Amino acid sequence: MRRLPADEGSQAAGRVADVRRRNLSLVLDRIAARDPLAPAPSRALIAAETGLTKASVSSLVADLLAAGLLTEVGLSRDGERGRPGVGLALNDGLGVLGLEINVDYLAAGVVDLTGRVRIQVVEERINSGRGPEEVLRDLSDLSARVLSRAGQDGLRVLAAGLAVPGLVDAESAVVLDAPNLGWSRTPLDLAPLMPPGGRGATVALSNEANSAALAELWYGHGPTLRAYLFISGEVGVGGGLVFNGELFLGPGGHAGEVGHVVVTEEGSMCSCGGRGCLETVAGQEAVFAAAGTAGSTPAEKMERLLTALGGGDPAAEAAVARAGHYLGIAAASSARLVDISAVVLGGYFSRLGPWLLPALRASLATHAPRLLDTADVVLSELPQTAALMGAAGSCIRDVLANPQELMEQPPGAASAGA
Amino acid sequence: MRRLPADEGSQAAGRVADVRRRNLSLVLDRIAARDPLAPAPSRALIAAETGLTKASVSSLVADLLAAGLLTEVGLSRDGERGRPGVGLALNDGLGVLGLEINVDYLAAGVVDLTGRVRIQVVEERINSGRGPEEVLRDLSDLSARVLSRAGQDGLRVLAAGLAVPGLVDAESAVVLDAPNLGWSRTPLDLAPLMPPGGRGATVALSNEANSAALAELWYGHGPTLRAYLFISGEVGVGGGLVFNGELFLGPGGHAGEVGHVVVTEEGSMCSCGGRGCLETVAGQEAVFAAAGTAGSTPAEKMERLLTALGGGDPAAEAAVARAGHYLGIAAASSARLVDISAVVLGGYFSRLGPWLLPALRASLATHAPRLLDTADVVLSELPQTAALMGAAGSCIRDVLANPQELMEQPPGAASAGA
DNA sequence: CCATATAGTTCAGAACGAAAACTAATTACC
DNA sequence: GGTAATTAGTTTTCGTTCTGAACTATATGG
Numbered sequence: 001m002r003r004l005p006a007d008e009g010s011q012a013a014g015r016v017a018d019v020r021r022r023n024l025s026l027v028l029d030r031i032a033a034r035d036p037l038a039p040a041p042s043r044a045l046i047a048a049e050t051g052l053t054k055a056s057v058s059s060l061v062a063d064l065l066a067a068g069l070l071t072e073v074g075l076s077r078d079g080e081r082g083r084p085g086v087g088l089a090l091n092d093g094l095g096v097l098g099l100e101i102n103v104d105y106l107a108a109g110v111v112d113l114t115g116r117v118r119i120q121v122v123e124e125r126i127n128s129g130r131g132p133e134e135v136l137r138d139l140s141d142l143s144a145r146v147l148s149r150a151g152q153d154g155l156r157v158l159a160a161g162l163a164v165p166g167l168v169d170a171e172s173a174v175v176l177d178a179p180n181l182g183w184s185r186t187p188l189d190l191a192p193l194m195p196p197g198g199r200g201a202t203v204a205l206s207n208e209a210n211s212a213a214l215a216e217l218w219y220g221h222g223p224t225l226r227a228y229l230f231i232s233g234e235v236g237v238g239g240g241l242v243f244n245g246e247l248f249l250g251p252g253g254h255a256g257e258v259g260h261v262v263v264t265e266e267g268s269m270c271s272c273g274g275r276g277c278l279e280t281v282a283g284q285e286a287v288f289a290a291a292g293t294a295g296s297t298p299a300e301k302m303e304r305l306l307t308a309l310g311g312g313d314p315a316a317e318a319a320v321a322r323a324g325h326y327l328g329i330a331a332a333s334s335a336r337l338v339d340i341s342a343v344v345l346g347g348y349f350s351r352l353g354p355w356l357l358p359a360l361r362a363s364l365a366t367h368a369p370r371l372l373d374t375a376d377v378v379l380s381e382l383p384q385t386a387a388l389m390g391a392a393g394s395c396i397r398d399v400l401a402n403p404q405e406l407m408e409q410p411p412g413a414a415s416a417g418a
Numbered sequence: 419m420r421r422l423p424a425d426e427g428s429q430a431a432g433r434v435a436d437v438r439r440r441n442l443s444l445v446l447d448r449i450a451a452r453d454p455l456a457p458a459p460s461r462a463l464i465a466a467e468t469g470l471t472k473a474s475v476s477s478l479v480a481d482l483l484a485a486g487l488l489t490e491v492g493l494s495r496d497g498e499r500g501r502p503g504v505g506l507a508l509n510d511g512l513g514v515l516g517l518e519i520n521v522d523y524l525a526a527g528v529v530d531l532t533g534r535v536r537i538q539v540v541e542e543r544i545n546s547g548r549g550p551e552e553v554l555r556d557l558s559d560l561s562a563r564v565l566s567r568a569g570q571d572g573l574r575v576l577a578a579g580l581a582v583p584g585l586v587d588a589e590s591a592v593v594l595d596a597p598n599l600g601w602s603r604t605p606l607d608l609a610p611l612m613p614p615g616g617r618g619a620t621v622a623l624s625n626e627a628n629s630a631a632l633a634e635l636w637y638g639h640g641p642t643l644r645a646y647l648f649i650s651g652e653v654g655v656g657g658g659l660v661f662n663g664e665l666f667l668g669p670g671g672h673a674g675e676v677g678h679v680v681v682t683e684e685g686s687m688c689s690c691g692g693r694g695c696l697e698t699v700a701g702q703e704a705v706f707a708a709a710g711t712a713g714s715t716p717a718e719k720m721e722r723l724l725t726a727l728g729g730g731d732p733a734a735e736a737a738v739a740r741a742g743h744y745l746g747i748a749a750a751s752s753a754r755l756v757d758i759s760a761v762v763l764g765g766y767f768s769r770l771g772p773w774l775l776p777a778l779r780a781s782l783a784t785h786a787p788r789l790l791d792t793a794d795v796v797l798s799e800l801p802q803t804a805a806l807m808g809a810a811g812s813c814i815r816d817v818l819a820n821p822q823e824l825m826e827q828p829p830g831a832a833s834a835g836a
Numbered sequence: 837c838c839a840t841a842t843a844g845t846t847c848a849g850a851a852c853g854a855a856a857a858c859t860a861a862t863t864a865c866c
Numbered sequence: 867g868g869t870a871a872t873t874a875g876t877t878t879t880c881g882t883t884c885t886g887a888a889c890t891a892t893a894t895g896g
């Protein structure tokens with residue numbers, strides 16, 4: 001019986017040092033997970049929460065302070081007796097660069113370790129049909145502007161992430177298929193986008209819907225949901241599956257493509273070559289066509305559709321309800337296959353909520369009756385640049401999960417790029 | 419922003435001893451993953467494969483030998499120069515009990531640590547409609563017979579697993595919903611089924627399709643597949659998702675319910691209360707009805723259907739092709755949502771292969787055109803009791819993953835149950 | 837001022853894997 | 867047959883990490 005190579009090396013030998021890495025990350029997580037309004041946790045509190053001894057936490061915190069990841073923020077007085085604890089917080093002088101290429105805009109921003117978007121620039125620009133070199137040049141300019149402002153604000157930028165509207169291979173930084181940009185099997189030269197002095201070798205490439213799903217996890221409804229399917233309505237219909245606080249990418253990295261779930265047997269041809277995909281009945285083009293919405297750009301059509309809906313236009317209402325119906329079918333199937341307990345609608349779906357949700361809920365009730373007892377359908381409340389926030393957030397999680405990489409070189413030493 | 423309780427304690431503090439547990443398990447895995455025909459690996463080989471030092475492997479193996487999990491099996495001569503290594507193998511005097519309750523039979527068996535089914539008894543008996551006490555009593559008798567034979571064969575039985583055709587809550591040993599048995603929210607008293615002297619507190623309860631999917635992983639096509647959806651055709655249609663050598667249960671433990679993926683908008687009512695579920699068009703009843711197959715039991719109908727198919731009966735062929743068509747739609751949707759690269763058909767589907775596969779492949783080609791380039795549709799070759807093997811296999815994996823539990827008490831000491 | 841309570845540090849101890857030196861067992865070659 | 871070469875496995879020493887207990891530090895309450 002032949003076995004796959006992946007079978008062999010899947011597990012690495014455990015070393016004593018791994019325990020340190022895990023516990024460093026554990027301490028950081030306890031501090032990062034804290035509600036910003038709550039008082040900053042002390043060493044003693046972290047010890048009690050994690051099960052580590054006070055001695056261990058002191059040692060771990062000392063390392064993290066030395067690495068510059070944490071800062072001590074005064075005494076935490078709770079009015080109790082005894083020595084007050086010293087509050088610990090993530091160093092908000094550290095941040096990561098988030099980048100986004102979308103069909104009709106480019107965006108760059110810096111998010112600090114606490115998750116606050118400190119700097120953000122969006123540039124409207126139709127990118128569909130433009131070549132990757134051209135687009136990356138523009139993005140690089142935007143990035144340079146943002147990084148310059150970050151320097152002025154005293155922010156050290158550690159890593160960078162880029163979200164694009166298409167399937168990607170993150171390892172090799174290749175856009176496998178981005179029909180709405182017209183890119184296919186397009187390798188991206190991301191090295192020039194890497195902020196100087198950043199740790200790690202390159203910019204993390206991700207799918208836009210996946211990143212938006214993660215933004216929802218960290219900055220949106222995520223903390224109240226255990227498992228959800230994020231459905232992103234842009235020109236195409238993308239998605240992301242989040243389970244237990246983690247994005248589920250699947251073995252090949254392409255999970256969550258809910259836009260190509262089959263929802264109707266006799267559907268029209270999809271850009272993926274299939275038939276009956278959700279995208280063919282709930283994508284922007286399909287809805288605009290069904291509603292009879294005219295306009296020169298997607299944004300313009302969207303405004304007109306909203307106007308028509310506001311005015312009670314029956315064709316518009318029917319078109320959106322039809323999209324909701326099929327979204328419900330896709331959600332029902334997804335819930336059964338992967339056991340999600342919520343659906344979050346993002347992108348243009350979130351603006352259509354009042355007209356979309358009734359049909360979606362009715363459809364769910366028909367096709368997965370008991371699901372609505374425990375599951376929820378909610379609208380995303382994140383801004384347009386959710387994908388940027390998610391791409392940055394991934395980098396932040398990465399830093400917090402591997403703090404030792406920052407500890408090897410003293411925080412003052414700026415690396416000299418080759 | 420409210421956070422879920424699960425958010426808090428999800429990570430446990432790392433301890434130095436965890437490294438030991440992980441490495442013990444790593445060594446066991448290297449030995450267990452070995453092809454039974456290949457020579458038994460030596461300490462030195464394991465060291466080279468795992469990246470551990472020879473000293474560490476020696477120490478780990480010494481513990482595992484002392485715990486009775488491993489045995490030394492003579493010298494491994496490869497004709498090379500140098501001192502020959504001592505072959506290491508799993509102790510085949512240790513086994514686990516696998517149990518299965520199905521609609522028309524009960525089964526019990528003992529599988530040893532190497533994965534060989536050493537003892538197995540199947541008792542045909544229609545269980546639908548019978549109460550759980552009655553069924554468990556019969557199963558207990560069967561189990562006692564099997565355990566007695568195991569004792570005669572010198573097999574020590576460490577743990578037990580039970581597969582049932584329905585949704586389960588494994589933690590609380592409750593069958594949430596097993597429509598084909600007529601059980602709903604039925605707690606099972608599994609303590610009496612636990613083999614005396616076994617480690618662990620109770621019998622692991624699992625879903626039959628999930629367990630069959632795991633049996634496929636360990637004893638069927640699994641080793642050659644990276645990620646697959648197992649679709650089990652019994653009275654109902656069940657399923658299991660396997661990624662990277664692990665069953666994906668989803669956050670609530672109910673993932674893989676492919677039988678209730680929506681494949682047709684205007685389908686008939688399903689037992690789950692929904693409409694258009696795969697089960698309503700590819701379940702046994704639907705296919706028998708469409709084919710016009712008569713008979714008093716499902717097994718009898720199945721034989722007649724196969725006879726009709728063998729004779730070229732157009733109604734039978736059309737009925738099975740129709741099932742294949744909808745299986746293809748479900749597979750296409752699943753592939754997009756969770757990025758599987760193969761579909762394995764089990765249960766009664768595997769016997770219908772020649773008539774099912776062409777329609778299934780055609781349907782996949784229509785709805786997910788590029789998928790067949792990289793993905794595969796294969797038939798399970800496992801016996802009827804695949805779920806039993808999978809339930810036992812889970813227990814074996816559990817033992818191999820936590821060998822320290824066996825090391826605390828010397829192998830001779832039989833525990834006295836309360 | 838002193839008892840009490842809580843926060844945080846220091847230090848010895850145990851568990852573990854890494855590295856290197858060592859012993860053991862076999863083959864190749866003269 | 868004897869010796870060098872080669873590979874397997876063990877022993878010893880060391881560094882890392884967490885734990886637990888003792889200790890210091892800093893607050894409140896009378």
